[in-house]
Amino acid sequence: MYSYNEFDEAFVRERVAQFSQQVARRIDGSLTEDEFKPLRLMNGLYLQLHAYMLRVAIPYGTINPTQMRQLAHIAQTWDKGYGHFTTRQNIQFNWPLLKDVPAILSALADVGMHAIQTSGNTIRNVTADHFAGAAEDEIEDPRPYAELLRQWSTDHPEFQFLPRKFKIAVTGSPNDRAVVKSHDIGLRMIRRGSQVGFEVLVGGGLGRTPMIGQVVRDFLPIPDLLPYCEAIVSVYNLLGRRDNKYKARVKITVHENGLEEIQRQVEARFAEIRPTFHGHDQALLDDIRAAFAPPAFRNAPTDAHDTALADPVYRAWADTNLATHRNAQYAIVTISLKKHGETPGDATAHQMRVMADIAERFAHGELRISHEQNVILPHVHKSDLPMVHAMLQQAGLGTANVGLISDIIACPGMDYCALATARSIPVAQQIATRFEELKLEHDVGPLKIKISGCINACGHHHVGHIGILGLDRAGVENYQITLGGDGTETAVIGERAGPGFAYDEIVPAIERLVRAYLDVRSEPSETFLQTYRRLGLGPFKAALYPAEGAQDAA
Amino acid sequence: MSRKFTPKVVTANDLLIGDVVYLTADDQWTREHAQAELIEDEAHAQLRLLDGAGQKNIVVGVYLADAIAGPNGPEPTHFREVFRTRGPSNYAHGKQVGEQPGPRQP
Numbered sequence: 001m002y003s004y005n006e007f008d009e010a011f012v013r014e015r016v017a018q019f020s021q022q023v024a025r026r027i028d029g030s031l032t033e034d035e036f037k038p039l040r041l042m043n044g045l046y047l048q049l050h051a052y053m054l055r056v057a058i059p060y061g062t063i064n065p066t067q068m069r070q071l072a073h074i075a076q077t078w079d080k081g082y083g084h085f086t087t088r089q090n091i092q093f094n095w096p097l098l099k100d101v102p103a104i105l106s107a108l109a110d111v112g113m114h115a116i117q118t119s120g121n122t123i124r125n126v127t128a129d130h131f132a133g134a135a136e137d138e139i140e141d142p143r144p145y146a147e148l149l150r151q152w153s154t155d156h157p158e159f160q161f162l163p164r165k166f167k168i169a170v171t172g173s174p175n176d177r178a179v180v181k182s183h184d185i186g187l188r189m190i191r192r193g194s195q196v197g198f199e200v201l202v203g204g205g206l207g208r209t210p211m212i213g214q215v216v217r218d219f220l221p222i223p224d225l226l227p228y229c230e231a232i233v234s235v236y237n238l239l240g241r242r243d244n245k246y247k248a249r250v251k252i253t254v255h256e257n258g259l260e261e262i263q264r265q266v267e268a269r270f271a272e273i274r275p276t277f278h279g280h281d282q283a284l285l286d287d288i289r290a291a292f293a294p295p296a297f298r299n300a301p302t303d304a305h306d307t308a309l310a311d312p313v314y315r316a317w318a319d320t321n322l323a324t325h326r327n328a329q330y331a332i333v334t335i336s337l338k339k340h341g342e343t344p345g346d347a348t349a350h351q352m353r354v355m356a357d358i359a360e361r362f363a364h365g366e367l368r369i370s371h372e373q374n375v376i377l378p379h380v381h382k383s384d385l386p387m388v389h390a391m392l393q394q395a396g397l398g399t400a401n402v403g404l405i406s407d408i409i410a411c412p413g414m415d416y417c418a419l420a421t422a423r424s425i426p427v428a429q430q431i432a433t434r435f436e437e438l439k440l441e442h443d444v445g446p447l448k449i450k451i452s453g454c455i456n457a458c459g460h461h462h463v464g465h466i467g468i469l470g471l472d473r474a475g476v477e478n479y480q481i482t483l484g485g486d487g488t489e490t491a492v493i494g495e496r497a498g499p500g501f502a503y504d505e506i507v508p509a510i511e512r513l514v515r516a517y518l519d520v521r522s523e524p525s526e527t528f529l530q531t532y533r534r535l536g537l538g539p540f541k542a543a544l545y546p547a548e549g550a551q552d553a554a
Numbered sequence: 555m556s557r558k559f560t561p562k563v564v565t566a567n568d569l570l571i572g573d574v575v576y577l578t579a580d581d582q583w584t585r586e587h588a589q590a591e592l593i594e595d596e597a598h599a600q601l602r603l604l605d606g607a608g609q610k611n612i613v614v615g616v617y618l619a620d621a622i623a624g625p626n627g628p629e630p631t632h633f634r635e636v637f638r639t640r641g642p643s644n645y646a647h648g649k650q651v652g653e654q655p656g657p658r659q660p
């Protein structure tokens with residue numbers, strides 16, 4: 001895996017030293033909050049409802065056991081013993097004291113991690129497919145490109161004060177597991193003849209005006225990656241609106257100027273800057289690629305796994321939590337951080353250590369954080385799976401629900417977030433608990449519920465098969481449902497189902513919705529999304545608002 | 555004709571700890587909502603907001619929040635403010651268990 005070079009190391013250390021000074025000056029009163037706020041945000045430090053929050057980047061979701069143990073150490077030493085993994089492959093600590101933040105950043109730097117550009121109007125953590133390097137359908141590992149983009153964007157002098165935040169995601173597979181279409185720039189690797197390159201999307205985004213990214217270049221050869229991205233960001237930097245924060249994202253720039261005009265300007269800018277890239281970036285890319293070389297896969301019998309499948313508990317887990325690895329003797333394990341009734345995406349310090357140990361012993365020392373708030377062991381030999389499962393179970397990490405109704409994405413909502421208009425975590429907890437009681441979720445099959453606690457859409461509700469948006473309606477929590485969203489290569493923004501539901505009505509409403517699906521699906525293998533696409537809103541609306549239906553009929 | 559003024563408290567987060575705090579009648583910051591000064595007059599509310607916001611080295615994010623008089627002192631009216639008096643609903647952390655931000659106290 002990629003580790004810092006001397007330059008990265010020196011840069012991060014210098015940043016920690018700088019920020020430590022800034023914290024000291026804030027504490028002694030020589031910096032005002034107005035002066036300090038942009039500085040703390042540049043270093044990932046927010047103020048939430050009940051406390052400060054520190055957001056730490058996990059570039060392209062890749063993390064090693066040593067780093068995971070350090071996160072556990074931080075959680076235990078300076079926080080309340082846990083961390084929250086987010087949809088952007090970050091981890092958030094919810095309770096740090098201001099005075100401890102320099103020590104935390106320094107502990108992160110010890111293991112090659114940081115919180116730089118996890119906030120502010122900069123290019124944020126570059127995210128990637130969490131199955132990278134292991135997926136069967138992959139053309140190439142996307143992470144070397146994500147790393148190249150990370151190095152280029154980190155502290156890039158031209159891009160520290162963009163009109164608004166800027167998010168890039170990369171997938172190396174035609175199957176999009178990185179939601180690239182909802183990013184400011186989405187890169188999807190494709191093959192054209194014998195050549196490999198990227199389809200480049202621009203102007204995707206969620207938030208208050210959700211939009212699906214549009215293709216700005218249908219095939220970008222690999223050597224053009226940096227100059228082309230630089231062209232996009234620099235066109236945006238000039239055109240993007242700074243007068244209105246709600247119109248400042250590149251999605252609005254594309255919308256207001258039209259794709260063709262953006263395309264024209266980007267290509268013109270690209271023609272200008274392409275000659276200034278002399279191939280140094282490509283030499284760097286070669287070095288980076290070497291750091292992402294696949295592990296030395298073992299060659300051994302896999303019958304331990306086949307035998308274990310006789311155990312129904314193991315079998316259920318294998319059915320939902322394992323994905324096909326490109327090496328037939330291996331599997332990709334998704335560790336669910338969605339135990340029924342627990343907080344989606346949270347892991348205790350103990351659980352982090354268990355995952356680190358397992359990764360070290362059985363997974364070639366690799367862990368990934370997924371945008372779906374789970375942890376991935378990308379390379380596990382099948383003969384080790386029964387042992388891995390047993391260890392996970394002991395730590396409360398063996399839940400067999402990946403891709404099912406209880407594998408919910410939920411943002412922190414009003415339990416933590418100062419911008420929230422309603423809670424999201426307890427809604428997720430109650431839905432998961434309810435379907436566990438009903439013993440229905442395996443029958444229901446693949447179904448993605450995503451919940452946000454305000455219009456900013458950090459919980460990706462627009463692209464949930466069922467999306468839930470928490471609002472404040474006249475001083476009470478109210479939840480709006482959207483249906484039919486999709487965050488994959490066939491991305492669509494969900495459709496609003498109708499009026500919202502009160503806090504104590506939302507779980508029963510979801511239950512009615514799911515029961516309606518069970519009633520109308522053509523066969524058990526037709527998923528919720530397929531049924532929705534076949535039948536539209538009608539039957540689901542009728543289930544959500546039965547009284548109105550009765551009135552209409554009367 | 556002026557609309558009836560909804561009583562207020564001045565609230566903020568503690569600069570060092572991050573914890574939710576309220577301004578008392580004698581210009582202290584308390585962690586207990588019930589000990590806050592309940593402000594029943596609009597002009598006085600603006601004045602007290604300035605008093606609170608002036609204490610830049612003690613608190614951050616000072617604002618006025620709606621409240622009503624209760625048997626033991628002011629009580630929040632909006633659910634957001636109710637949550638701020640307690641802490642998160644997913645864990646027994648924060649004010650609801652008499653705990654501050656930072657590591658769990660032994």
Ligand code: HEM
Nearest residue numbers: 046086087088205206207208249411412417419456457458
């Ligand atoms: C204190 C916590 C947070 C704050 C203040 C915050 C703030 C925001 C804001 C203001 C936006 C809207 C941006 C825009 O449309 O211009 C946004 C979008 C987003 N945030 Fe957060 N967020 C927080 C936590 C999180 C968490 C925990 C996650 C992951 C679970 C997350 C992931 C995202 C994503 C995926 C989007 C939508 C994609 C887009 O940028 O269009 N955020 N956030």
Ligand code: SF4
Nearest residue numbers: 411417420453454458
């Ligand atoms: S969606 Fe809203 S409530 Fe949820 S984390 Fe984002 S800003 Fe906060």
